[in-house]
Amino acid sequence: MRRPVLPSLLFAAALTLAACGGGDDPAVTEPTETETVEEEPTEEPEPTETEPEVEEPEPTETGTEPEDVTGDEDPGAAPTPDPTAVDDPCADDQGREGEAFIDVDAPVEEQEIDDLTAVELVGCSNVYEANVQWELYDGDGVLLDEGFFTAECGNGCVGEFREELDLSAADGESFAELHVFAESANDGSQQYLTAIPLVLS
Numbered sequence: 001m002r003r004p005v006l007p008s009l010l011f012a013a014a015l016t017l018a019a020c021g022g023g024d025d026p027a028v029t030e031p032t033e034t035e036t037v038e039e040e041p042t043e044e045p046e047p048t049e050t051e052p053e054v055e056e057p058e059p060t061e062t063g064t065e066p067e068d069v070t071g072d073e074d075p076g077a078a079p080t081p082d083p084t085a086v087d088d089p090c091a092d093d094q095g096r097e098g099e100a101f102i103d104v105d106a107p108v109e110e111q112e113i114d115d116l117t118a119v120e121l122v123g124c125s126n127v128y129e130a131n132v133q134w135e136l137y138d139g140d141g142v143l144l145d146e147g148f149f150t151a152e153c154g155n156g157c158v159g160e161f162r163e164e165l166d167l168s169a170a171d172g173e174s175f176a177e178l179h180v181f182a183e184s185a186n187d188g189s190q191q192y193l194t195a196i197p198l199v200l201s
Contacts, residue, residue: 078110078111078112078199079108079109079110079111080108080111081105081106081107081108081111081122082105085105085106085122086105086106086120086122088160089103089105089122089123089124089160089161089162090124090158090159090160093124093126093158094158096126096158097126097156097157097158098156099126100126100127100128100182100191100192101125101126101127101192102123102124102125102127102132102180102181102182102192102194103123103124103125103194104121104122104123104180104194104196105122105123105124106120106121106122106123107119107120107121107178107196107198108196109196109197110197110198110199111196111198111199112198112199112200112201113167113176113198113199113200113201114201116166116167116168116170116171116200117166117167117168118164118166119164119165119166119167119178120162120163120164120165121134121161121162121163121164121165121178121180122160122161122162122163123160123161123180124151124158124159124160124161125151125154125158125159125160125161125182125192126153126154126156126157126158126159127151127154127182127191127192128154128155128182128185129150129154129155130150130151130152130153130154130155130159131148131149131150131151131154131182131183132148132149132150132151132161132180132181132182133146133147133148133180133181133182133183133190134146134147134148134149134165134178134179134180134181135178135179135181136167136169136170136176136177136178136179137176137177137178137179138170138173138175138176138177139173139174139175139176139177144169144170144176145167145169145170147165149161149163165178167198170200173200174199174200175197175198175199175200176197176198176200177195177196177197177198178195178196178198179193179194179195179196180193180194180196181193181194
């Protein structure tokens, strides 16, 4: 008895297809599960403390020096003569033998005078015949008194003078002016004049 040929061929074809993948469309693939990688959180850097900026002091002008405030001097104190100059009034005048001059070291401008009968006049000069003149005026310019004395040296040499003047003619005045000068041998005019305002108490 012969088997039908067609069913046998169909069976063989079915086996072949099954062997090749079972007739599934090779272009269609099952979706695969993708692994998700969890990212580890990154640590943020801790904020650092910043030091406050220090402002640099502005530069001072060149050539200027800070004031020396010692507090030793009283700005309200009355002027007084320099003791060193009074001790040796011609110390800074050596070598001036060729010029005529009068330098007064005491009293000084605006010095307060307590005792009008004993005002010390100290200085150095180089004038004709060593003669030094003085005159005393009140605050209105009125001549109150006058006189003269002789320095230690003159006529081409340097000499100191140290005289105690009696200025009691200005008694009762609050202000006076002492003029120290040399008198010209030619016409009697005043030369090398030093005017010293004084405060009288």
